[in-house]
Amino acid sequence: MAAVVSNRRVILKRYVTGLPSEDDMEMVTAETTLAVPAGSAAVVVKNLYISCDPYVRRRMTRHEVPSYVPDYVPGEVITNTGVMKVVSSGHPDFKAGDLVWGITGWEEYTLINNPKSSIYKINYSEFPLSYYTGVLGIPGITAYAGFFEVSKPKKGDYVFVSAASGAVSQIVGQLAKITGCYVVGSAGSDEKVNLLKTKFGFHDAFNYKKELELEGAIKRCFPEGIDIYFDNVGGATLDAVLPNMRTGGQITACGMISQYNLERPDGVRNLFYFVAKSLRMEGFLVSRYRGMYQRFEEEMAGYLREGKVVCVEDFAEGLDAAPAALIGLFTGRNVGKQLVAVAWE
Amino acid sequence: MAAVVSNRRVILKRYVTGLPSEDDMEMVTAETTLAVPAGSAAVVVKNLYISCDPYVRRRMTRHEVPSYVPDYVPGEVITNTGVMKVVSSGHPDFKAGDLVWGITGWEEYTLINNPKSSIYKINYSEFPLSYYTGVLGIPGITAYAGFFEVSKPKKGDYVFVSAASGAVSQIVGQLAKITGCYVVGSAGSDEKVNLLKTKFGFHDAFNYKKELELEGAIKRCFPEGIDIYFDNVGGATLDAVLPNMRTGGQITACGMISQYNLERPDGVRNLFYFVAKSLRMEGFLVSRYRGMYQRFEEEMAGYLREGKVVCVEDFAEGLDAAPAALIGLFTGRNVGKQLVAVAWE
Numbered sequence: 001m002a003a004v005v006s007n008r009r010v011i012l013k014r015y016v017t018g019l020p021s022e023d024d025m026e027m028v029t030a031e032t033t034l035a036v037p038a039g040s041a042a043v044v045v046k047n048l049y050i051s052c053d054p055y056v057r058r059r060m061t062r063h064e065v066p067s068y069v070p071d072y073v074p075g076e077v078i079t080n081t082g083v084m085k086v087v088s089s090g091h092p093d094f095k096a097g098d099l100v101w102g103i104t105g106w107e108e109y110t111l112i113n114n115p116k117s118s119i120y121k122i123n124y125s126e127f128p129l130s131y132y133t134g135v136l137g138i139p140g141i142t143a144y145a146g147f148f149e150v151s152k153p154k155k156g157d158y159v160f161v162s163a164a165s166g167a168v169s170q171i172v173g174q175l176a177k178i179t180g181c182y183v184v185g186s187a188g189s190d191e192k193v194n195l196l197k198t199k200f201g202f203h204d205a206f207n208y209k210k211e212l213e214l215e216g217a218i219k220r221c222f223p224e225g226i227d228i229y230f231d232n233v234g235g236a237t238l239d240a241v242l243p244n245m246r247t248g249g250q251i252t253a254c255g256m257i258s259q260y261n262l263e264r265p266d267g268v269r270n271l272f273y274f275v276a277k278s279l280r281m282e283g284f285l286v287s288r289y290r291g292m293y294q295r296f297e298e299e300m301a302g303y304l305r306e307g308k309v310v311c312v313e314d315f316a317e318g319l320d321a322a323p324a325a326l327i328g329l330f331t332g333r334n335v336g337k338q339l340v341a342v343a344w345e
Numbered sequence: 346m347a348a349v350v351s352n353r354r355v356i357l358k359r360y361v362t363g364l365p366s367e368d369d370m371e372m373v374t375a376e377t378t379l380a381v382p383a384g385s386a387a388v389v390v391k392n393l394y395i396s397c398d399p400y401v402r403r404r405m406t407r408h409e410v411p412s413y414v415p416d417y418v419p420g421e422v423i424t425n426t427g428v429m430k431v432v433s434s435g436h437p438d439f440k441a442g443d444l445v446w447g448i449t450g451w452e453e454y455t456l457i458n459n460p461k462s463s464i465y466k467i468n469y470s471e472f473p474l475s476y477y478t479g480v481l482g483i484p485g486i487t488a489y490a491g492f493f494e495v496s497k498p499k500k501g502d503y504v505f506v507s508a509a510s511g512a513v514s515q516i517v518g519q520l521a522k523i524t525g526c527y528v529v530g531s532a533g534s535d536e537k538v539n540l541l542k543t544k545f546g547f548h549d550a551f552n553y554k555k556e557l558e559l560e561g562a563i564k565r566c567f568p569e570g571i572d573i574y575f576d577n578v579g580g581a582t583l584d585a586v587l588p589n590m591r592t593g594g595q596i597t598a599c600g601m602i603s604q605y606n607l608e609r610p611d612g613v614r615n616l617f618y619f620v621a622k623s624l625r626m627e628g629f630l631v632s633r634y635r636g637m638y639q640r641f642e643e644e645m646a647g648y649l650r651e652g653k654v655v656c657v658e659d660f661a662e663g664l665d666a667a668p669a670a671l672i673g674l675f676t677g678r679n680v681g682k683q684l685v686a687v688a689w690e
Contacts, residue, residue, distance in 0.1 A: 065588070068621045234616060244409070253619040267612010271579060272626030274598040276413045281620030281626045 007032035009107030012072045016060040019330055022058065023077070025323040036090040039173045043094050043115045045084035048345065051133035052258045052316070052325045055219050056080055063158070068285055077324075078106040084119070085345075088092050093114050099125065101132035106322055108342060115330045116260045120293075124301045134167050135311040136300060138286060142254065143171035144296045145289035149228065150282050151252045155180035157227040158246070160218065160235050161338040163257060164205060165192040165312065167337035172230050173202050175308045181228070184221045186237065186333040195335065197311060201341035214240035225249070226259045235266040242270035245279050255282035261330055312336030352377035354452030355667050356597045357417045361405040364606045367407065370423070370668040377454045381435040388439050388460045389427035389489055392449055393690065395669045396478035397661070397683040399511065399602045413630055423451040423667075428477045429464070429541070430690070436460050444470065446477035449615055451667055455688060465638075469646045476637055480656040481645055483631060487599065488516035489641045490634035495627050496573045499526035503585065508602060510657065512682035517575045518547050529566045531582065533677040535610035540680065544657060545613040559585035570594070577681045578603045580611040587615035590624050598628035606675055620628060633643050657681030669676040 006029050013026045036042045086098040087109065094100065094115055097259045102119030104110045109169045112119060120131055134140060146168070147153060159176040162170045164185025174194065176183040180254070184204040185196045193255040196205035204221050217298035218226070218240055231238055234256025272277060273279055289296075302311035312332040316325035322340045329338055351374050355587045358371045362662025381387045387551045392680040402621030404417045417423060431443040432454065439445065439460055457464060467477055479485060490499060491513070506514045509530025511690045518541065521528040529549040541550035549566050556562040563571070563585055570591035576583055586596070620625060634641075646656035659679040661670035667685045674683055 129676050178388065236618070253616070256617050259617060265614040265617065266618055267614050269610040269612050271583070271598070271613055272604060273629065274626060275600060276628070278629050278633065279556060279627070281619060282624070283621070284623050285620065288623065 003228045004031050004035060005032045005109065006030075006111045007107055007133055007320055009077045009105060010319060011077050012074050014058055014074050015062045015071075016057070016112045017263065019321060020057060020060060020323075020327050021325040022327065025326075027030045027320060030107075032107075032111065034109065035088045036111070038160045039090070040113070041091045041115070042111055043089040043091055043119070044087045045086050045100065045104060045112060045119070046080045047106075047108060047110060048085060048107055049133050050082040050322065050340045050342055051080050051137065051139075052103065052322070052329060052334075052340060053080060053139070054255055054260060054329055055208055057260045057325055058328065059172065068287075078101060080106065080337045081133060081138050083122070083129045084101040089115075094119075094121075099129060106319065106340075108319065118215050120218075123297060126303070127304060128314070129302075129312065130313055130339055130341075133339045134313060135171055135304065135309065139167035139337060140171055140300055141289060141293055142173070142286040143175060144290060144300065145251055145286060146174050146254050147172050148283055149289060150284050151228045151230060151293075152226055153179045155182055155287045157181045158225065159183045159184075159220055159228045159230065160222065160226045160241065160244075161185045161202075161230045161232075163187065163255075164202065164209075165200070165336055166192060166257075166334075167255060169230065169232055170196075170200055170311060171309065173200050173301075174289060177201055178303065178308055185262075186217075189283045189335075191333060199312060210239065214241055228252065230254060232254070235259055235268070238272050239266075239268045242268075242273040242279070245273060245277055247277045249279050251276065251279065251281040253281055257330070294305050314338045318342070348378050350379060350454065351375075352452055352454045354422045355664060356402045356422050357405055357419050358418050360407045361402070362608065363558070365402060365405060365672050367668040367672065368410065370671075372665060375452075377456070379454065380433045384435070384462070385458070386436045387456055387458045388434040388436055388464070389462070389483050390445065390455050390457060390635055391432050392450060392453060392687045393430060393453075394607055395427040395449065395451055395687055396425050396484075397423060397674060397679075397685060398484070399600055401606060402605045402673060402675065406609045410591060410655075411473065413444060413632075421539050424448060425451065426478060426483050427687075428467070428474045429455070432559060434460075439464075439466075439641055440595065444474060446482055451664065451685075453664065468642060470648060474565070475660070475684055475686075476649075476656065476682045477659055479652065479658060480516055480649065481598075481642060483513035484637055484682060485516055485645055486558070486634060486641045487631040488513045489645065490522060490597050491574060491597055491629055492517050492520050492638060494634060494637075495629050496575060496595055498524045498573055498621060500629045502526045503569065503591070504528040504573045504575065505563065505567065505571045505589075506547075506577075507528045507553075508532070508574045508600075509547065510540050510681055511546070511602075511679075513599060514575065514577050515541075515545055515656060515681065516654065518545050519648075520645040521573075522546055523653055527542045531562075534680075537680060539572050540651060540657060544655060553582065560588055563589045573597065576601070580604050580613070584611075584613045584615050587613075587618040587624070590618060590622055592622045594622065596624065596626040598626055600685045602675070635671045659683045663687070
């Protein structure tokens with residue numbers, strides 16, 4: 001008879017409007033069988049780290065027209081990527097004890113029915129496991145594919161990155177440096193600005209909350225204009241960037257965190273610069289670049305080993321801390337990649 | 346002794362705010378010598394047709410930061426492209442009687458100091474001369490380069506064109522048909538909508554002024570979404586297009602006529618679709634494609650000859666009518682390419 005354990009889980013209580021509150025989520029306790037159902041190819045995992053990412057918030061709102069990821073369903077567990085240990089497996093490619101990363105639930109144990117399409121072995125165990133929620137996981141490949149495949153940087157380009165100490169942008173900034181670009185980041189606190197300059201090696205950085213006039217702040221950092229803007233925030237920052245773009249410049253739309261809690265998004269007014277300066281903007285979803293994960297992982301592991309890329313993580317401890325950690329992304333509480341340590345081993 | 350003639354000209358009286366009024370321009374009479382200055386390589390031309398284009402309005406406002414074309418200077422003649430007859434020439438490539446097109450003044454006679462960089466011989470005199478202000482001139486190559494080089498259409502693409510009966514878009518729609526695309530246009534009157542469907546062969550068209558809800562109107566025309574949006578208006582139409590784009594769709598930003606008279610441009614709110622649908626937007630200036638004029642002219646002449654491209658022109662008669670013709674672009678008065686016949690020969 002298979003062991004049955006109690007399983008604490010974070011469920012979405014109701015669809016969210018505006019800034020999410022802890023009350024929009026609920027901790028519940030279910031029972032989970034640690035063995036896979038007889039004859040199935042599923043695996044059961046113990047969740048070690050779960051990732052907190054801005055797009056999770058978008059899934060908490062009901063979209064009348066289906067968006068690129070399904071909305072969560074109230075009453076069901078929140079899902080996102082994480083790092084897990086296999087507890088039991090009915091799939092030949094996984095065995096108990098394997099360390100994996102991929103899509104899981106915000107809970108202690110998760111039954112994964114189609115492991116081949118959603119979880120991956122951890123290949124570089126020389127790094128902290130948590131890196132697979134960040135620099136070696138989705139944020140890492142998002143930065144890598146977004147910067148190299150969409151932004152297509154050249155040596156000497158002037159690169160601006162917003163939300164620059166966040167999970168994706170901290171990597172983008174360092175990849176820009178590796179490419180020989182001049183890179184400036186914006187962030188929401190002096191602590192983060194300091195981190196950008198000292199830890200991540202950005203050439204310059206500024207605290208956008210302290211600037212009376214964003215367009216001027218950007219101009220001060222880029223007197224000759226911007227070749228590539230890697231946009232994670234949208235809204236007012238995007239509007240202030242547009243007049244500062246160089247002719248032929250490229251905007252890579254990766255995320256728009258400033259907009260996710262607004263029922264009516266901010267209007268961006270400076271779009272005529274697209275014509276006047278022959279600008280390009282391209283949005284992307286990392287799912288398009290799934291096929292390049294292996295190449296990315298190998299290259300990024302090299303950068304990490306050589307110290308050319310470093311990362312800063314912000315750990316929330318315990319599943320109970322997950323709702324507040326998610327909300328903190330939108331108030332700027334996290335410093336670096338936000339994740340939740342559900343269990344240390 | 347060279348002949349001196351009186352020369353009526355349209356000058357900019359003052360920088361314009363909001364919708365231009367006739368009073369922002371002034372008719373003055375100067376004297377012009379019909380012979381080129383001794384020893385110069387200039388030409389003197391008699392202006393036959395002058396072109397009225399939306400970007401002329403943009404040059405009537407003072408820009409603190411220089412834009413892609415210089416602002417006009419109050420007290421000086423308005424300049425734009427036109428069709429001209431050479432009256433006298435100090436340049437070996439031009440002689441009296443030559444028909445040319447290129448940059449000239451809104452006046453009866455113009456002294457052109459650097460003819461090689463601003464005027465061109467008319468190669469296809471089988472077509473009405475006025476075509477060199479439209480389908481064989483700047484609007485034509487703007488449509489051709491913008492659609493083929495920037496939009497990069499494929500057969501079967503769903504193409505949406507705004508300001509669709511205008512000088513550029515009427516050509517874009519017909520090039521889309523030639524490419525085997527499905528093409529829908531929006532315009533501001535039932536007369537124009539009728540023209541789109543009957544004269545230019547658009548598959549469908551609608552009068553945006555009669556639609557309560559633009560996003561829904563576009564959805565009605567494109568139940569499967571839009572692959573290419575050729576944008577000449579910006580603002581609310583662009584905002585309504587974004588949710589209707591297909592994944593991976595392309596927006597070509599050619600102009601934003603809805604915004605040129607606004608001191609504060611409209612805000613566009615639906616930009617998150619760039620991420621969610623992996624959209625691309627690219628702006629362009631036709632000057633980038635100067636080098637392809639000859640190829641364009643030859644190809645377009647072929648389409649005109651075969652009847653695959655037709656054009657509709659709206660003539661204002663006499664220089665006195667020029668200010669009102671320009672203003673009419675922004676109130677939708679013109680039906681088709683607006684130009685001014687300064688002299689018939």
